[in-house]
Amino acid sequence: MNKIPREHLVKLIEAGIQAPSADNGQPWKFKLLEDGFELWLDQDNMGLFFDVKQVATQISCGALIENVVTLANALGLATHIRYLNDSSDKFAVLTFKYLGGQEKVDIDDANQTIFGRCTDRSLFQFKKKIPDTLMAELASLVQSDEYCLHTYKSPKERKTIIQTVTATDTIRFIHERIHNDFYKVLRFGKTAEQTRDGLASATLGIESFMIPILQLLRPWKLAKLLNYIGLHHVMAFRGTWLPMKSAPEIVSIIHKGKADYVGSGRVMQRFWLQANKAGLSVQPLGALPLFLARLHQLQGEGFTPEQLKNFVALEEEFADITRGFNKGDDQLVMLFRLGYGKKQVIRSYRRDIESFLKSL
Ligand SMILES: Cc1cc2nc3c(=O)[nH]c(=O)nc-3n(C[C@H](O)[C@H](O)[C@H](O)COP(=O)(O)O)c2cc1C
Secondary structure (H helix, E strand, C coil): CCCCCHHHHHHHHHHHCCCCCHHHCCCEEEEECCCEEEEEECHHHCCCCCCHHHHHHHHHHHHHHHHHHHHHHHCCEEEEEEECCCCCCEEEEEEEEECCCCCCCCHHHHHHHHHHCCCCCCCECCCCCCCHHHHHHHHHHHCCCCEEEEECCCHHHHHHHHHHHHHHHHHHHCCHHHHHHHHHHEECCCHHHHHCCCEEHHHCCCCCCHHHHHHHCCCHHHHHHHHCCCHHHHHHHHHHHHHHHCCCEEEEEEECCCCCHHHHHHHHHHHHHHHHHCCCEEEEECHHHHHHHHHHHCCCCCCCHHHHHHHHHHHHHHHHHCCCCCCCCCEEEEEEEEECECCCCCCCCCCCHHHHECCC
């Protein structure tokens, strides 16, 4: 067997866990092998309302695999991936082989790209436009027979996509399960430093005076009461409408045909890595893609008939402004807002590498 030094395997896993995951759940474990590692799902850190049929987890695993393959290439290693499509938590087996005589890519460059990627939830500099050449380069990373990158350029398209996503997020704030899930993953003060997962309040990109307000709104009964006087609209305005308005570009990644969320996660991550590397700030907007996945994969379980009617209308609006999106067959993988941030981004934490290594 082709033996790979443990330190290389650990470096590959360290690169992998820098991947984005829904609510920074980091839902994975690894078991080291002589020539690679097994990737396992960690049920304790997944399965929230948004993670319908593990769609969010699969996208995150795709992003993790893209990071690993990117670093493996730089180390002169070929990656072989075997997916386990069974019902166990063993997700995939990744093995590596040294490629003799292969010209190596710069390892520092690969590491900087992987460790430099992050989510920026702050308001962007609307007036600082993204060069068309850069947008074309990023689109070419996604574009294929299976994937396309749609940019919402015209004022009408922009207005509609901002309204559609804001309407989706408004539903997010009137939903008890989503509310409770959100507070499960929110980390105030120094808690995130200790747990090293979840959404640290400092990474939310909101004004510091809003953080104690957010803390006060934890009891669902209080939030529900305040929703009667429009709290959900205020939250969606500040949390979604304003950030989207501040972004010079809004894009979506569409996958055409039969769903492949792991492959889609890899394409998403390829795009995200290069966008950050080019100096752009990036925020994914996961609510619409994951609600639509729920609509199609679970017939909308967990929503009221009125909310479902709303989603059908929102999907209709989305399809109208997204050329080539066939709502019966295709999936919205992710929406992103892109631009130039105003300040240094506060990065999210990762759990310690040892905590991911599975002892079997
Ligand atoms: C499937 C998926 C959905 C996500 N949805 C959102 C979202 O709706 N809003 C947001 O701000 N971040 C979203 N994120 C980003 C994660 O919250 C983020 O990756 C995680 O907190 C780790 O932070 P990092 O990306 O800065 O490393 C999503 C990530 C994934 C993989």
